[in-house]
Each structure stands twice: as structure tokens, then as C-alpha cells.
Amino acid sequence: MxxxxxxxxxxxxxxxxxxxxxxxxxxxxQTNFDIDRIQRATVLVLQIRSFDDGVITCAGSxxxxxxxxxxxxxAHHAVTNSDxxxxxxxxxxxxxxxxPPIARYRAEVTNANLGLDLALLRITGQLDGSPVDNTSFxxxxxxLADSSSVATDETIRIFGYPNMMQSxxxxxxxxxxxxxxxxxxQDRAWIKIESDVPxxxxxxGIYNAxxxxxxxxTTIASATTSSSCPVLEDTNGDGLVNxxxxxxxxxxxxxxxxxxNFARLLLRGASLGLSLSQAPIDPQFATTPGGExxxxxxxxxxxxxMGCQFALSTQWATxxxxxxxxxxxx
Amino acid sequence: xxxxxxxxxxxxxxTRLQRWAHYxxxxxxxxxxxxxxxxxQSLQTATIGYVDVRAGISVRYPVNWLFDDDGSYxxxxxxxxxxxxxxxxxxxxRPIGTQSSAEIVLNNLALQRSTQLNxxxxxxxxxxxxxxxxxxxxxxxxxxxxxxxxxxxxxxIVVLGRDVLVILRGQAVIITFTSxxxxxxxxxxxxxxxxxxxxxx
Numbered sequence: 001m002x003x004x005x006x007x008x009x010x011x012x013x014x015x016x017x018x019x020x021x022x023x024x025x026x027x028x029x030q031t032n033f034d035i036d037r038i039q040r041a042t043v044l045v046l047q048i049r050s051f052d053d054g055v056i057t058c059a060g061s062x063x064x065x066x067x068x069x070x071x072x073x074x075a076h077h078a079v080t081n082s083d084x085x086x087x088x089x090x091x092x093x094x095x096x097x098x099x100p101p102i103a104r105y106r107a108e109v110t111n112a113n114l115g116l117d118l119a120l121l122r123i124t125g126q127l128d129g130s131p132v133d134n135t136s137f138x139x140x141x142x143x144l145a146d147s148s149s150v151a152t153d154e155t156i157r158i159f160g161y162p163n164m165m166q167s168x169x170x171x172x173x174x175x176x177x178x179x180x181x182x183x184x185x186q187d188r189a190w191i192k193i194e195s196d197v198p199x200x201x202x203x204x205g206i207y208n209a210x211x212x213x214x215x216x217x218t219t220i221a222s223a224t225t226s227s228s229c230p231v232l233e234d235t236n237g238d239g240l241v242n243x244x245x246x247x248x249x250x251x252x253x254x255x256x257x258x259x260x261n262f263a264r265l266l267l268r269g270a271s272l273g274l275s276l277s278q279a280p281i282d283p284q285f286a287t288t289p290g291g292e293x294x295x296x297x298x299x300x301x302x303x304x305x306m307g308c309q310f311a312l313s314t315q316w317a318t319x320x321x322x323x324x325x326x327x328x329x330x
Numbered sequence: 331x332x333x334x335x336x337x338x339x340x341x342x343x344x345t346r347l348q349r350w351a352h353y354x355x356x357x358x359x360x361x362x363x364x365x366x367x368x369x370x371q372s373l374q375t376a377t378i379g380y381v382d383v384r385a386g387i388s389v390r391y392p393v394n395w396l397f398d399d400d401g402s403y404x405x406x407x408x409x410x411x412x413x414x415x416x417x418x419x420x421x422x423x424r425p426i427g428t429q430s431s432a433e434i435v436l437n438n439l440a441l442q443r444s445t446q447l448n449x450x451x452x453x454x455x456x457x458x459x460x461x462x463x464x465x466x467x468x469x470x471x472x473x474x475x476x477x478x479x480x481x482x483x484x485x486x487i488v489v490l491g492r493d494v495l496v497i498l499r500g501q502a503v504i505i506t507f508t509s510x511x512x513x514x515x516x517x518x519x520x521x522x523x524x525x526x527x528x529x530x531x
Contacts, residue, residue, distance in 0.1 A: 048441070052445065054438050054441030092437065100455055102440070103437045103452065104452075126444075128444040128450045129445065130449070164434055165433040166433055232427050232429065233425075233434070234425045239425055241426060241427040241500070
């Protein structure tokens with residue numbers, strides 16, 4: 001009897017230990033939050049008037065989403081418009097996490113959707129204009145998660161640059177407080193967040209417990225309506241820095257984010273060399289699209305388009321995107 | 331006996347006069363050595379003063395360096411005895427907004443230089459030792475240049491630079507030091523003495 005109980009102990013204990021260790025490993029794998037990688041993948045996007053004078057017109061955060069230099073950010077501070085009239089983009093990164101960002105690369109808008117306020121940038125050259133071979137890049141990047149699986153009260157972490165070049169990437173903790181619907185995106189057009197996120201973090205990244213990007217914090221900055229529009233430099237060349245110089249609009253605290261699933265469409269389009277939506281430059285950012293597309297003669301296409309819209313809002317968004325892009329190019 | 335006498339002469343103890351003569355000789359030699367070293371140091375670190383009342387700057391720079399103030403800077407001095415890149419010290423000022431920061435000015439400077447200098451790269455932006463009790467920020471960068479004389483075949487010269495920026499009375503004072511990367515560490519002592527002598531009014 002004693003031998004049997006000892007035998008059982010010798011057999012059961014190792015099995016229990018192995019199971020316990022395995023579950024701990026699985027738990028660690030599920031909470032694999034690579035904070036160093038996320039910090040290194042977060043960049044500062046500077047829109048400047050031109051490469052000749054380097055006058056900053058707008059700024060915000062961004063996130064590297066591919067190793068060859070694709071950056072996800074907001075369109076309002078990247079695409080030229082009346083509030084942000086700059087013609088060039090500079091990407092700044094922190095060499096180490098205890099140093100402020102340093103301007104490193106030039107970039108261009110490769111894909112943008114003004115209605116969603118999302119833009120994809122691509123690094124095109126070094127700061128001095130010398131070309132770069134994007135295929136040889138090995139930049140740290142983050143993965144996009146399925147934002148439709150995000151739930152209310154989920155704890156999130158927001159990364160971005162909190163100010164204009166004075167400090168490195170910072171993190172804010174927050175929770176998801178709800179969702180806002182729009183006609184085109186059904187019930188998840190916006191993710192409402194509760195956190196203390198400064199306006200300069202717009203365009204950064206919101207991450208789930210697994211370190212995957214689930215959203216892009218978004219706030220609109222305007223020179224006329226922004227709570228903060230600091231005058232940073234002598235933009236008119238009169239030797240003085242005063243109210244006659246252009247200010248750089250910084251939005252207020254952020255409480256909403258665009259789901260990452262919208263960015264998937266932009267990424268897919270960029271990889272296919274397509275432009276999802278490049279509306280004419282308009283100072284009025286439309287947060288709701290203009291309704292369903294109308295076709296005058298191609299009546300047979302309307303069911304296809306409606307089918308595409310449905311497919312894009314479901315789990316078959318990625319394969320549907322390539323089909324729908326083909327249809328919309330007809 | 332004679333041998334004993336010669337040996338006795340050699341082993342004769344020193345007189346007081348001889349002993350003091352030895353001491354005096356050694357002392358004279360030591361003093362002369364120190365004096366010579368001091369003279370050498372003085373010649374190597376000799377400086378000449380520069381004062382700009384309008385800009386509120388007073389500084390001392392190495393003698394025999396070429397001075398000019400014709401560019402977009404307050405003044406610039408270069409060591410023309412160097413072969414290749416001429417080590418340069420320069421002071422310039424820029425207007426700055428009250429809500430701006432040293433880092434923004436330095437990055438703007440980097441943007442402008444990147445279009446003017448070959449292979450320009452910013453290496454770091456870090457806090458520097460306070461200048462005249464004002465907090466300072468230093469930016470280290472590098473770029474390449476070539477020999478001015480086209481008849482001389484030479485490899486591109488890598489130049490290392492350091493800007494120290496301090497904000498004073500609504501303007502950013504930028505002290506620039508550039509030198510061939512091969513002699514940068516040695517020349518840094520010149521830059522440190524230059525910064526120590528700088529007075530901003």
C-alpha cells in the first residue's frame with residue numbers, strides 16, 4: 001500500500017509539474033508583449049513645408065507596420081491640406097529609448113483614406129535625399145490584430161510621442177469604453193478609449209495584451225480649432241518668432257481610435273499597388289462616407305458592390321479586398 | 331699605497347659645497363624643464379579674445395586661427411594649418427519661440443544641413459553640461475567632404491561635428507565644432523577650452 005502510494009506520487013507529481021509548466025509557458029506565450037519592439041517601431045511623423053527650409057507644419061506619431069518601411073499614421077497630419085499645407089514628410093526615430101527622436105528618413109504617402117483619417121507612408125530616402133533600398137531594410141515593425149475581436153473593458157496600451165521631439169516614446173494605459181458606429185462600418189467605426197493620451201500621440205498605436213496593433217488613436221488638429229497651436233520657429237523669415245509665424249496645431253486629449261481592420265485594407269492596397277481612396281484635397285474631413293456607390297449603366301455591378309461591402313465588414317475582408325478592388329477598377 | 335691613495339680620493343666624501351652644487355644643478359634642471367613645459371603649453375593653448383556686444387558674446391579662441399564673420403553666423407574660426415579638413419569653431423544664433431525647444435531647433439538644423447552636406451547623419455541628441463548656468467543640449471553628427479584642391483587625389487574625409495545649443499533671451503545660441511574624425515578626440519580639448527571661456531550676456 002505504501003509502495004503503491006509512493007509509486008503514484010512518483011508518477012503523478014512529474015505529470016502535474018509538466019502540466020503546470022506547460023500552462024505557464026502557454027500563458028507567457030499569450031502575453032508576449034514585446035515593449036522594446038513596439039517602442040522601436042513607433043516613429044514621429046513630421047510634415048514640413050519643403051526640404052529646403054524644413055519648417056514644420058504638422059506632426060504626429062506613426063507606427064512601422066512592415067520591415068521595409070511602411071508606416072501607419074493619420075492622414076490629417078500627413079496628407080497636404082489647408083491645416084497642414086506641408087509638401088514633404090520626415091520620419092524621426094529615437095536612437096535609444098532615453099533620447100528624443102532624431103530626424104532620419106524622408107517618406108511619401110503611398111495610400112490614404114481621408115474619410116477614415118488613415119494613411120500609409122513609405123520611407124523613400126535618407127534625410128539627405130540619398131535613396132534607400134527598401135528591400136534591404138530590417139526595421140522593427142508590429143503586427144495588426146483583428147480589431148473586431150476587441151471587447152469593452154479590455155485593457156490597452158497606447159504608444160506614441162507625447163510632445164514635439166523633447167522626449168522619447170511614451171506609453172499610456174487605458175481601457176476600451178465602447179464603440180461608435182458609422183453607416184459604412186456598422187458598429188465598429190470608432191473605438192472609444194478611456195486614457196490620458198496627449199494629442200501628439202495621434203497616429204500612434206493601441207495594443208492588446210499580445211502586443212498586436214488593434215487601433216490608431218486619432219484626434220483632429222486644426223490651427224483654428226485646436227486647443228494648442230504653438231509657434232515653434234520663424235516661418236516668415238523676419239527674424240522674429242511671434243504670432244505672424246505659422247503655428248503647429250496639436251490636438252487635444254485623445255479618446256477615440258480607428259480600428260486596425262481599416263488599416264488592413266490600406267496595407268493590402270499598398271501591397272497590390274492600388275489606391276483604396278484618395279479623395280480630392282478638402283479641408284473638411286468627412287468622417288462618414290458619401291453613401292453607397294451609384295452606377296448609371298452597369299446595373300449588374302451593384303449587387304457585386306453590395307456583396308463586397310458586406311464581405312469587407314466580415315472575417316473575409318482580406319481575400320474580399322483583392323476581388324473588390326478589381327471590381328471597383330472597372 | 332698609491333693605489334690606496336687613488337681609491338681613497340675617489341671614495342672621499344663630498345664636501346658641503348659640492349653637495350649643495352649637486353642639489354642646485356638638479357633644481358635648476360627641474361625648474362628649467364617645468365618652465366619649458368609651461369611655455370610649450372602656453373604656446374599650444376594661446377588664445378585671443380573676441381567680444382560681440384550686440385550678440386552679447388565674449389569668448390577666447392586659439393591664436394593663428396583664421397577668423398571670419400561674413401556668413402550666416404556670428405563668427406567662425408578655422409585652423410588653416412591642418413591638412414585636409416580645417417578644424418572649425420563657430421557661433422551662430424537663431425530666433426526661437428517660447429514654446430519651442432532645443433531639440434526642435436537642432437533637428438531643424440539637421441534638416442537644413444542634410445541638403446547642404448554630403449552623407450549627413452545625426453548620431454545623437456543628448457543633454458550637455460550647463461553653459462553659463464543655462465541648460466544645454468548637444469547634437470553629434472557626421473558628414474563627408476573632399477579635399478578642396480582638385481589636383482590632390484584623396485579619399486573623402488569624414489568629419490565629426492558637435493553642436494552645443496543653449497537658449498538665452500528668446501534666441502538659440504549654437505556653438506559648433508567640426509573636425510576630421512581622426513583628430514576629433516584630440517581636438518575636443520580645444521572645444522572644451524572654447525566653451526569654458528564663453529560668456530553669454
